[in-house]
Amino acid sequence: MKRSLALLFFAAALSAEMPSIPSTAAAPDDALDPASTGWKTARAVSLALHRTPPLYATDAPAAREIDSVQVQLLRGASAVFVRLEWADPTRDEVSLPGQEKTWVTEKLVTPSEATDRFSDSVAVMIPAEPGADVYPSLQMGDRDRPVRIYFVSATRGAAVMEATGRGTTHRTGERFPARLGYAAGKWAATMQLQNLPAGAPLSFAVWNGSQQDRDGRKYFTVWYTTE
Amino acid sequence: MPLHQIAMVLDLNKCLGCQTCTMACKKLWTDGDGMDYMYWNNVETRPGQGYPRNWDRIGGGFENGMLRPSELPSKLDYGQTFEYNYEERLFQGGLQAMPQEETRNTPNWDEDVGALMAGENYYFYLPRLCNHCTNPACLAACPRNAIYKREEDGIVLVDQERCEGYRYCMRACPYKKIYYNELLGKAQKCIFCYPRIEQGDTTACSKQCPGRLRFVGFLDDESSAVHSLVKVHRVALGLFPEKGTDPNVFYVPPFNPPRRGNYGKSVLEDARMPLDYLVYLFGQEVIDVIRRLELELEKAQNGGVSDVLQLLIGRDAEVRYQIPKRDQLVQIGGIGKA
Ligand code: SF4
Numbered sequence A: 001m002k003r004s005l006a007l008l009f010f011a012a013a014l015s016a017e018m019p020s021i022p023s024t025a026a027a028p029d030d031a032l033d034p035a036s037t038g039w040k041t042a043r044a045v046s047l048a049l050h051r052t053p054p055l056y057a058t059d060a061p062a063a064r065e066i067d068s069v070q071v072q073l074l075r076g077a078s079a080v081f082v083r084l085e086w087a088d089p090t091r092d093e094v095s096l097p098g099q100e101k102t103w104v105t106e107k108l109v110t111p112s113e114a115t116d117r118f119s120d121s122v123a124v125m126i127p128a129e130p131g132a133d134v135y136p137s138l139q140m141g142d143r144d145r146p147v148r149i150y151f152v153s154a155t156r157g158a159a160v161m162e163a164t165g166r167g168t169t170h171r172t173g174e175r176f177p178a179r180l181g182y183a184a185g186k187w188a189a190t191m192q193l194q195n196l197p198a199g200a201p202l203s204f205a206v207w208n209g210s211q212q213d214r215d216g217r218k219y220f221t222v223w224y225t226t227e
Numbered sequence B: 001m002p003l004h005q006i007a008m009v010l011d012l013n014k015c016l017g018c019q020t021c022t023m024a025c026k027k028l029w030t031d032g033d034g035m036d037y038m039y040w041n042n043v044e045t046r047p048g049q050g051y052p053r054n055w056d057r058i059g060g061g062f063e064n065g066m067l068r069p070s071e072l073p074s075k076l077d078y079g080q081t082f083e084y085n086y087e088e089r090l091f092q093g094g095l096q097a098m099p100q101e102e103t104r105n106t107p108n109w110d111e112d113v114g115a116l117m118a119g120e121n122y123y124f125y126l127p128r129l130c131n132h133c134t135n136p137a138c139l140a141a142c143p144r145n146a147i148y149k150r151e152e153d154g155i156v157l158v159d160q161e162r163c164e165g166y167r168y169c170m171r172a173c174p175y176k177k178i179y180y181n182e183l184l185g186k187a188q189k190c191i192f193c194y195p196r197i198e199q200g201d202t203t204a205c206s207k208q209c210p211g212r213l214r215f216v217g218f219l220d221d222e223s224s225a226v227h228s229l230v231k232v233h234r235v236a237l238g239l240f241p242e243k244g245t246d247p248n249v250f251y252v253p254p255f256n257p258p259r260r261g262n263y264g265k266s267v268l269e270d271a272r273m274p275l276d277y278l279v280y281l282f283g284q285e286v287i288d289v290i291r292r293l294e295l296e297l298e299k300a301q302n303g304g305v306s307d308v309l310q311l312l313i314g315r316d317a318e319v320r321y322q323i324p325k326r327d328q329l330v331q332i333g334g335i336g337k338a
C-alpha cells in the first residue's frame, strides 16, 4: 500500500517558470546565528507548504497547520547559508537524556519519558548530482537521480542523508553546521550547505512533532531554484 | 518464508502469574537506558486491561490484507516506572514504602481482578511476548525496511542501525510487542533470546518458569513438543488469529478450576468462564481445542494414558525444549514440510 503513494508524486521536469529563491552575497561571519544582522537585510521568499497524504488508508488526512516557510539564502566564499523560518505554535523538542534516573532491577537508568511524542524538524533537499536537466522525484529522489538531504531535528540535531527513492534514505554519517531556535511561536533554522551554483534546485520540508510528523508524514515544498 | 520457524507453546492452565519470566527477561535484556517501561515479556490478568492498557482493542494487524494501524500507546498506557521512598522508609523512620508519585497505571495494574460470572470470580494469567509472526505487521509497516525475519529461525529483529524511530511498527503490531526507546530513538523488541537459541539453549523466560508451562522448539521439527502440540494434537492456538499476522507463540487455553457445584461437568457443559471470552482471544477454533482436551482428560480419568496430557506435564527440560544448535538446523524438516 505504501508503495502506491509513489504515484501521487512526480519527477518534476525543469521549468523556466519555477520561482527562484533570492540569494544575497557576502554572508557575515555569524551567518549561522538565526538572529544575525545578515539575515535582517537578506531578501526573503515565502514558499507554500503542502501536506503529504496519509500513509494508511485508515488514517485521516493530516491537517495543514503550517502553510508556508520563509526562505533566505546568503552566499559565502565556499558555502551557502540557508535560513528557514516558519510559524509553529507547538514547540516539540525533547532534551535528551533525561536527568532523572530510576531503578530497573538493580540498576539506575534513565527512563524513556514518552513513547508517543515526535520532534519538530526541518530539511533541505538538493539533487546529489547537480546540473541534470530533470529534477529528482520529490519523494526522496529516484534510482538514477539521487538526492542529498540536510536534516535538522530539534531533538537530535543535524545529519546529512542520501536517498535514491522512497524508503532508501540513509545517513551518510556526515554532520553539518546548523542551528535551530524557537521564539515567539516561530522556529528559525540556519544551515551551512555546500556551495550551490546559481539555478541549483532546492526543496524544503518541515515536520510538526505535535502532528506526529516523521519520515514521509510531513510538510513539503516543490522544487525551487537558487537565483 | 524462513527455512525454519522457532515457536513457543504456553499452557495457560499452569501459569502462576509469578512474573519470574518477566523479571528474567527484564534483567537479561531491558535494564538499559530508555528501556524502563519495556517488558518484552509481560504477564497480564485476563480478563483485564492488559499491557499496554487496551492493546487488544485499539487496532493493529491486517484487515483484508491491508495494514490497520492503531494509535500509539502513551507511556501511561504502558504504566509508570517510579521510585519508592526507600530513604524515608529505611533511614528516616517512615512508616510505609510508597511510590514517589501518584500511581495511575502500572503494567500489572489490575492483577487478579478478573471478572464475575454467575456471581463468582474468574481470571487467568496471560504471559505475552512478541509472536515472531510469520506475517509480521511490524515488518510490513516499516518504511525503512529496518525489521527483518531471520531465514534460519524466523526470529523477527529490528536493525538498530536502520531504525529511525518512526514507530509505524508500534502502530501496526496488533499485540503491541514492539517498543520505543526514546533515548536512543529506536524501536526495540523481544529477540527470542537468539544468542541462546543459537547455542541450543532455550529462552530466559521459559528457562526460569517455575510453572514449567513453556515449550520451545521448531515448528517444523517433527520431533519437537511444539510441533506435536500445535500440528499433531492441535491443542494450542495463537492469540487473535483474525489480526492476520500468523503468530508463532501458541497457547493451550485455560479451563480454570471447577466452580462450586459444577464438579464432574465438562467445561463445554458448564463453563467456568464465559467461552465467548476465550473465543474473543483465540478465535472460534478454541471450542474444538477444548473438546479435544476434554477427550484427553476423559481418557486419563478412565485409567488410560493421554500422550497430550503427559506431554503438557512437561516435567523435564528435555520434554519441553528441542532446540538444535544452529549448525544442526539442517537436520530438521523445514517450513515447507511442516
Ligand atoms: S508480535 Fe508484533 S512485533 Fe512481534 S513479529 Fe508480530 S507484529 Fe511484529
Ligand code: SF4
Pocket (backbone or CB within 6 Å): B014, B015, B016, B017, B018, B019, B020, B021, B022, B043, B125, B127, B205, B208, B209, B210, B211, B212, B213
Ligand atoms: S514464569 Fe511461568 S508461571 Fe511464572 S508468570 Fe511466567 S509463565 Fe507464568
